[in-house]
Amino acid sequence: MSVSVAFWVLASIAVLAALSVVLVRDVFRAALSLILCFLMVAGLYITLSADFLAAVQILIYVGAISVLIILAIMLTREVQRGSPSNRFRLPAFFVAVLFFAGIGYAMLNTPWQISSTPPLEPTTPAIAGLLFGPGGFILPVEIAPLLLLAAIIGAIVLVREK
Amino acid sequence: MAMQMLPPNWPGNFWAHWAIFAVVILVFVLLMVMFFIWLERRAMAVMQARLGPNRAGPFGLFQPAADALKILIKEDIIPARSDKLVHWLAPVVAFVPAVLVFAVVPFWGGALLADLNIGILYVVAISSVTIVGIFMAGWSSNNKYSTLGAMRQVASVVSYEIPVVLSLVGVILLAGSLSMQQIVAAQDIPFILLQPLGFLLFFTGALAEINRAPFDLTEADSELVAGYMTEYSGMKFGLFFLAEYAEALAISAIVTTVFLGGWRGPLLPPWLWFVGKVVIVFFVIVWIRTTVPRLRIDQLMALAWKFLLPLALLNLLITAAEILFWPAVSLWVLIPINFAVMIVLVLLWSRLFKLGWGKVEV
Numbered sequence: 001m002s003v004s005v006a007f008w009v010l011a012s013i014a015v016l017a018a019l020s021v022v023l024v025r026d027v028f029r030a031a032l033s034l035i036l037c038f039l040m041v042a043g044l045y046i047t048l049s050a051d052f053l054a055a056v057q058i059l060i061y062v063g064a065i066s067v068l069i070i071l072a073i074m075l076t077r078e079v080q081r082g083s084p085s086n087r088f089r090l091p092a093f094f095v096a097v098l099f100f101a102g103i104g105y106a107m108l109n110t111p112w113q114i115s116s117t118p119p120l121e122p123t124t125p126a127i128a129g130l131l132f133g134p135g136g137f138i139l140p141v142e143i144a145p146l147l148l149l150a151a152i153i154g155a156i157v158l159v160r161e162k
Numbered sequence: 163m164a165m166q167m168l169p170p171n172w173p174g175n176f177w178a179h180w181a182i183f184a185v186v187i188l189v190f191v192l193l194m195v196m197f198f199i200w201l202e203r204r205a206m207a208v209m210q211a212r213l214g215p216n217r218a219g220p221f222g223l224f225q226p227a228a229d230a231l232k233i234l235i236k237e238d239i240i241p242a243r244s245d246k247l248v249h250w251l252a253p254v255v256a257f258v259p260a261v262l263v264f265a266v267v268p269f270w271g272g273a274l275l276a277d278l279n280i281g282i283l284y285v286v287a288i289s290s291v292t293i294v295g296i297f298m299a300g301w302s303s304n305n306k307y308s309t310l311g312a313m314r315q316v317a318s319v320v321s322y323e324i325p326v327v328l329s330l331v332g333v334i335l336l337a338g339s340l341s342m343q344q345i346v347a348a349q350d351i352p353f354i355l356l357q358p359l360g361f362l363l364f365f366t367g368a369l370a371e372i373n374r375a376p377f378d379l380t381e382a383d384s385e386l387v388a389g390y391m392t393e394y395s396g397m398k399f400g401l402f403f404l405a406e407y408a409e410a411l412a413i414s415a416i417v418t419t420v421f422l423g424g425w426r427g428p429l430l431p432p433w434l435w436f437v438g439k440v441v442i443v444f445f446v447i448v449w450i451r452t453t454v455p456r457l458r459i460d461q462l463m464a465l466a467w468k469f470l471l472p473l474a475l476l477n478l479l480i481t482a483a484e485i486l487f488w489p490a491v492s493l494w495v496l497i498p499i500n501f502a503v504m505i506v507l508v509l510l511w512s513r514l515f516k517l518g519w520g521k522v523e524v
Contacts, residue, residue, distance in 0.1 A: 032248065051280050070297055
């Protein structure tokens with residue numbers, strides 16, 4: 001009962017925040033709405049008993065990614081008036097509607113399986129076992145840092161003085 | 163050391179537990195912040211051969227209360243071309259995370275709001291939200307000093323977050339858990355002895371994250387007036403001030419819990435041990451403030467990326483190797499080894515910051 005109340009509060013604020021990201025003219029306020037949306041999604045993870053994921057969501061999305069977005073905004077001109085719309089306005093609207101319809105159709109027509117086992121408590125040992133244990137996902141875990149390393153080296157090469 | 167533990171849902175009911183600890187945490191934070199303001203002013207005065215506040219009450223103890231009253235009745239000025247909504251929200255966004263951290267800090271065995279199994283990760287995640295409030299303040303004030311202060315703060319937090327988290331991983335490896343309760347329970351030997359390098363890196367990085375001196379570039383008075391809070395007055399300024407001291411209190415509480423054994427100690431009641439250790443850690447912070455001069459912005463970045471980050475990685479590697487290869491060895495043996503490792507690494511790395519490996523006189 002209380003979980004479903006929490007879900008509806010979090011979900012409605014998340015949707016409103018996401019809408020205001022798109023509709024608000026002031027780019028800085030749009031970034032702040034995006035942060036609110038990230039926080040609400042973290043709350044949704046908590047209602048799903050995914051506490052580790054919620055903390056990581058706040059740490060990475062609120063603490064790091066939104067700070068980078070805000071830093072990028074600082075380098076933008078005309079922040080208050082936002083980005084004026086151009087001739088791609090209508091095509092972009094149609095693409096967005098099509099995407100929304102596709103996602104909505106897929107979500108409503110998927111036979112979601114609901115697990116009958118209670119959620120794991122505590123979650124961290126299970127996650128660690130899956131990531132690093134035998135028969136786990138150690139290969140993707142190793143590939144991701146390699147990709148990040150390549151990106152870092154690429155960034156250094158791009159900004160290095162000749 | 164006997165482990166006196168309270169049941170997890172003390173006093174029995176979920177909501178009663180929640181309400182009692184919410185009130186306890188708020189009262190604890192407000193009282194300790196007022197005490198800290200007094201302690202900082204008096205201790206700094208003694209160290210600088212001054213008197214400090216000594217008129218309001220015995221030893222000037224009521225000075226923070228008098229200041230709080232004064233700040234409450236002051237006029238609230240909002241800059242003319244500022245973003246009013248964001249300007250109004252910023253102090254709240256900066257203050258709330260500083261208080262939320264205390265939800266997982268154990269004051270006693272079992273006496274904490276929520277024993278999350280991700281405790282220390284929660285602390286790191288929540289305290290990273292404060293930066294958003296500071297940035298909102300800097301941007302919405304429509305003042306170049308505010309924006310510059312906020313930019314500096316963002317740069318330092320983004321850089322110092324990494325060594326801070328990495329230096330905590332060593333402790334997590336030793337304790338085998340992320341839960342603050344378990345970390346305290348694992349400290350038969352306080353982790354400051356087993357992780358001296360980790361403690362040093364965490365303390366330095368944490369001071370930079372809450373921009374205490376010598377890392378207080380964001381509010382360097384001689385360059386930036388008051389940094390991001392230049393345009394704030396009245397209670398909104400008070401809230402930022404409160405948030406800053408609440409963060410210092412949070413860092414003291416986390417250092418106490420993670421490195422100094424938390425509420426554990428002989429003879430005295432556990433809560434007294436906890437509060438005593440917190441006050442000692444805060445006193446060291448004040449001591450550092452009066453001793454070390456402020457860094458330049460390039461020195462700030464260099465310290466994070468060239469000194470703290472590689473040392474934090476090495477510390478993690480050494481700790482992991484010790485746990486992997488000598489699981490049976492007594493922890494007492496590791497203490498001298500880890501202290502030797504710390505001294506050698508710090509001396510080696512600090513030579514990198516001197517011209518020509520220390521051979522050239524500047």
